[in-house]
Amino acid sequence: xxxxxxxxxxxxxIGGMQEVVKQLSxxxxxxxHSVTVATSYDPxxxxxxxxxxxxxxxxxxxxxxxxxTGPIKEYENFLLNSDFDIITNFAAQQWATDIxxxxxPDISTKKVFVPTGFSGLFLPEYxxxxxxxxxxxxxxxxxxxxxxTYRDIDFARKNGVKNIxxxxxxxSSEEFSSETTMDIRKELGISKKQFLILHVGSHTGLKGHSxxxxxxxxxxxxxxxxVIVGRxxxxxxxxxxxxxxxxxxxxxxxxxxxxxxxxxxxxxxNREQTVALYKAADLFLFPSNVECSPIVLFECMASKTxxxxxxxxxxxxxxxxxxxxxxxxxxxxxxxxxxxxxEKSVRILEKICHDKEYLQKLSHNGFHAWVKRFTWEAIASExxxxxxxxxxxxxx
Numbered sequence: 001x002x003x004x005x006x007x008x009x010x011x012x013x014i015g016g017m018q019e020v021v022k023q024l025s026x027x028x029x030x031x032x033h034s035v036t037v038a039t040s041y042d043p044x045x046x047x048x049x050x051x052x053x054x055x056x057x058x059x060x061x062x063x064x065x066x067x068x069t070g071p072i073k074e075y076e077n078f079l080l081n082s083d084f085d086i087i088t089n090f091a092a093q094q095w096a097t098d099i100x101x102x103x104x105p106d107i108s109t110k111k112v113f114v115p116t117g118f119s120g121l122f123l124p125e126y127x128x129x130x131x132x133x134x135x136x137x138x139x140x141x142x143x144x145x146x147x148x149t150y151r152d153i154d155f156a157r158k159n160g161v162k163n164i165x166x167x168x169x170x171x172s173s174e175e176f177s178s179e180t181t182m183d184i185r186k187e188l189g190i191s192k193k194q195f196l197i198l199h200v201g202s203h204t205g206l207k208g209h210s211x212x213x214x215x216x217x218x219x220x221x222x223x224x225x226x227v228i229v230g231r232x233x234x235x236x237x238x239x240x241x242x243x244x245x246x247x248x249x250x251x252x253x254x255x256x257x258x259x260x261x262x263x264x265x266x267x268x269x270n271r272e273q274t275v276a277l278y279k280a281a282d283l284f285l286f287p288s289n290v291e292c293s294p295i296v297l298f299e300c301m302a303s304k305t306x307x308x309x310x311x312x313x314x315x316x317x318x319x320x321x322x323x324x325x326x327x328x329x330x331x332x333x334x335x336x337x338x339x340x341x342x343e344k345s346v347r348i349l350e351k352i353c354h355d356k357e358y359l360q361k362l363s364h365n366g367f368h369a370w371v372k373r374f375t376w377e378a379i380a381s382e383x384x385x386x387x388x389x390x391x392x393x394x395x396x
Contacts, residue, residue: 001033001387004084004109008094010039011050014231014271015202016295017116021090023172025053027380038078038096064098065120065129075099079107086387088112088144092133093120101132104139110390113140117292117313118152122336134159141390144383146293147314151336165386168321169293170379171370175275176302184276188227188265195224195353198281198305200274200296201288203241204233208287208310210240211340213247213264215287218346221353222260226285229277231268241266278303283353287328287340288312300324301370306362308349312338321373324366326352 007021025035029052041059048055056078060070072095079087079100087107089097092115104111118133120126137143137156144165145153156164190196197216201207209228216226233239248266251257269277278284284300284307291313298318300307307325309315311332319325328348329341352358 001028001085001391002083003028003033003035003387004038004082004087005035005090006038006087006096006100007090008040008096009042010037010045010055012044013040013042017091019295020169022053023170023376024380024383026051027377028384029053031380031384033384036084038075040096058096060095060099062095063093064101065093065126068095068099070095072099076103079103082109084109085391086110086112088114088387090114091116092118093126093129101136104136110387111140112142112144112386112390113137114144114146115152115156116146117150117290118155119290119292121151121155122334130155134161137161138163142386144386147317149317150292150314152292167379167382167386168374169295169298170374170376171295171298171302173302173375173377175271176278176299180276180279182273182276184273184280187273188267188277190225190227190265191223193223194261195221195283196281197224197226197283197285197349197353198277199226199228199285200230200278200299201228201286202230202233203239203244205238205240206289206337208289208340209244210247211287211289211310211342211345212285213244213251214342215285215340215345215349216264217251218342219350219353221262221350223262224260224353225263225265227265227267227277227281229267229269229274275299275303278305281305282359283308283349284325285349286310286315287345289337289339291315293318297325298370298374301366301374304363304367306352306359306366308345308352310338310340322366322369324362324369326362 005021005025009018011022029035036054038056041057058075062068087109142163142165144167146169148166199212232241244266248264251264284305286309293314301322301324308328311327311330329344330338332338
């Protein structure tokens with residue numbers, strides 16, 4: 001098959017959507033298919049192809065609602081004149097999908113859409129966009145949703161969309177099954193006796209960093225460390241990186257925390273270090289505000305790390321699938337953003353940190369669920385079968 005994946009950002013950019021498309025693309029290449037990724041220009045991208053995946057760059061930014069800049073017509077012509085067997089758009093509300101939406105009737109290639117959540121569904125400025133989305137979804141040969149219970153699939157069903165497939169996210173067996181040689185605790189100055197609580201997520205301001213810090217601050221835990229791994233947001237000053245670093249410093253100079261041997265580490269690590277830290281962690285704390293199907297929870301399963309998470313995206317469904325973690329008490333605002341009940345979350349965190357037997361049980365459950373169903377290799381095979389069925393005209 002000749003496959004085109006479109007996504008706003010791709011390697012060397014780091015993020016959940018980038019990881020999904022990277023894993024699927026590279027595994028499909030290993031299976032013998034030709035894969036091209038259409039994505040934003042990145043001056044740090046020096047290799048092309050990357051691990052067998054051909055990159056087609058466009059210096060475009062924005063979306064249909066905010067407006068777009070760059071060679072839009074060039075991208076339209078690329079889509080219209082392509083000879084791919086199938087085109088898959090990953091994520092709505094960004095240029096690599098939004099430019100294609102109005103011209104879909106003119107594209108004869110088979111088309112697949114992976115909406116990944118419709119984060120702007122409840123925002124007033126996106127009202128017209130999602131009114132049109134009701135019809136756009138029906139123009140795709142298939143719409144792939146990451147869960148059975150989230151706002152995007154609910155929207156599709158409510159509006160009579162029938163061409164629906166559910167394929168979950170996953171985590172890489174190549175990364176998480178290989179032996180880790182580095183001592184990441186030593187590198188970060190964390191003793192073996194300290195209980196290591198981990199959070200992984202970019203500093204967008206919506207990953208629950210502030211909530212994680214506050215929950216950890218309020219606990220009476222001793223010999224414990226909270227590590228937040230994430231890069232500064234592409235949104236620059238609109239993210240939370242500098243505020244997180246300020247809180248880290250204030251926490252470090254508090255004498256009570258010194259006596260309790262309790263600290264916070266805010267850092268940016270490479271992928272190898274991050275995977276090592278997953279494996280070294282005792283617990284993953286994820287009070288995120290907005291998600292679709294958080295990859296980090298699948299990576300917890302792969303690394304045998306139990307997790308606590310807000311009821312965000314399909315995290316409740318992931319817990320049902322895996323029995324690898326617990327939901328924190330969560331309330332949602334009128335935009336659908338999730339927030340933990342801080343005081344109740346503090347009590348839950350304190351209790352679970354002292355229950356080694358329960359943590360071991362969650363660890364075991366998650367790992368076996370991941371091995372059985374949620375490796376990227378298994379997920380990529382589901383996409384491969386979907387593509388073949390669509391190309392060959394198989395019914396839904």
